[in-house]
Amino acid sequence: MIASAPITISGATHNFVVKINSVLMRLFICCFALWLLPAFAQSAPAKVAIIIDDIGYQKADPHLIKLPYALTFAVMPFTPNGAEMAILAEQRSKEVMLHMPMEAVALNHLLGKGALRQSMSKAQVDHALTQAFNQVPQAVGVNNHMGSRYTSLAEPMDWTMQWMASRGLYFIDSKTTARSQVEKYSKQHHVKSRSRDVFLDNDKSYKAIDKQFNHLIAIAKQHGSAIAIGHPYPETYQYLRKNLPRLQREGVQLVSASQLLDLPGAPHNTANSQPTIAKTRVHPANKTVSAPAKSLPTKSTAAKTAVDHIPAEPVPVVPVADPVVQVLSAETEVQPLELLPWRVPLQIDLPGFTPPSPAQMLSVSMVELIPTEQPFIVPTASMPAVGVLQY
Numbered sequence: 001m002i003a004s005a006p007i008t009i010s011g012a013t014h015n016f017v018v019k020i021n022s023v024l025m026r027l028f029i030c031c032f033a034l035w036l037l038p039a040f041a042q043s044a045p046a047k048v049a050i051i052i053d054d055i056g057y058q059k060a061d062p063h064l065i066k067l068p069y070a071l072t073f074a075v076m077p078f079t080p081n082g083a084e085m086a087i088l089a090e091q092r093s094k095e096v097m098l099h100m101p102m103e104a105v106a107l108n109h110l111l112g113k114g115a116l117r118q119s120m121s122k123a124q125v126d127h128a129l130t131q132a133f134n135q136v137p138q139a140v141g142v143n144n145h146m147g148s149r150y151t152s153l154a155e156p157m158d159w160t161m162q163w164m165a166s167r168g169l170y171f172i173d174s175k176t177t178a179r180s181q182v183e184k185y186s187k188q189h190h191v192k193s194r195s196r197d198v199f200l201d202n203d204k205s206y207k208a209i210d211k212q213f214n215h216l217i218a219i220a221k222q223h224g225s226a227i228a229i230g231h232p233y234p235e236t237y238q239y240l241r242k243n244l245p246r247l248q249r250e251g252v253q254l255v256s257a258s259q260l261l262d263l264p265g266a267p268h269n270t271a272n273s274q275p276t277i278a279k280t281r282v283h284p285a286n287k288t289v290s291a292p293a294k295s296l297p298t299k300s301t302a303a304k305t306a307v308d309h310i311p312a313e314p315v316p317v318v319p320v321a322d323p324v325v326q327v328l329s330a331e332t333e334v335q336p337l338e339l340l341p342w343r344v345p346l347q348i349d350l351p352g353f354t355p356p357s358p359a360q361m362l363s364v365s366m367v368e369l370i371p372t373e374q375p376f377i378v379p380t381a382s383m384p385a386v387g388v389l390q391y
Contacts (some may be wrong), residue, residue, distance in 0.1 A: 029334065148177040223267075
């Protein structure tokens with residue numbers, strides 16, 4: 001009995017040591033895994049989403065939709081080809097959004113039918129959103145078309161986000177105003193949302209789009225993800241057709257907008273990142289001439305819009321013939337795409353809508369009637385991660 005006691009103690013000690021070693025090994029494995037996680041996270045590819053706005057008007061729409069890349073398409077309701085383009089995008093497994101017109105601080109005659117306006121009641125907001133969504137039932141998210149006034153209003157955005165939550169839709173803030181209420185009310189109603197980081201084609205020249213595209217890649221690599229907004233211009237189509245393959249070579253993954261909702265984006269600091277604005281004028285040779293740029297103020301008037309800085313007198317426009325779209329590069333094989341003629345919508349059933357007079361219509365060229373995100377002004381420098389351009 002006495003002789004066997006040390007063996008029993010020795011066996012218990014051995015079992016205790018084995019258990020301790022097992023626990024230490026598990027702790028070591030856990031610590032090692034935690035140490036490796038940041039490395040794996042850093043090695044994951046940066047992600048970008050590119051949203052093409054204003055789908056429904058241009059003949060470039062189907063060409064963009066047919067590109068074999070995961071672009072996201074924001075379709076405007078009540079447009080000549082919007083329903084058809086939404087169906088085509090769905091057939092091509094492309095993500096579709098509702099590009100919802102919202103009241104701006106100026107140029108509201110370019111909104112189109114069914115826009116959300118400051119004067120609407122909650123019932124009218126709900127009705128307008130429902131009618132628009134019925135036009136684009138494929139939509140899984142929404143972003144604002146124009147909207148510099150509407151998105152800055154607390155109560156209307158509260159109502160809008162309530163409606164969004166009831167439909168389970170996400171919202172991408174085009175960030176047309178520094179005073180946007182989107183983030184506040186999307187969080188309040190648990191609506192997933194993000195803001196765009198880059199406008200690709202405010203300036204439609206190849207060089208300018210390329211600069212913005214590179215800026216998009218840089219933001220994504222720095223912060224893990226980024227969102228760009230472009231438009232169905234022939235120039236944009238030709239640029240993307242040629243350059244989207246670059247993303248893979250750069251180690252950047254192109255995904256639909258919904259895949260970035262849970263990822264952190266670039267911080268937005270509107271007070272310290274004001275764009276430089278230049279007045280523009282269209283000349284007979286289809287060239288855009290920029291006047292000397294003026295920097296927007298960065299302190300008490302940081303939230304003022306680019307429209308506030310345009311002189312009271314309208315910039316004179318020389319009538320020109322319909323533009324001929326130029327091929328952007330000798331390396332671009334596709335022929336220029338014909339622009340779909342677009343007319344100022346004459347829906348006058350909504351409050352605050354003022355159609356142009358016949359005299360005004362005769363003095364304006366088709367170049368100016370194409371719905372662009374920033375009709376008469378373009379930045380002379382690359383758009384910052386967040387701008388305060390309002391429209």
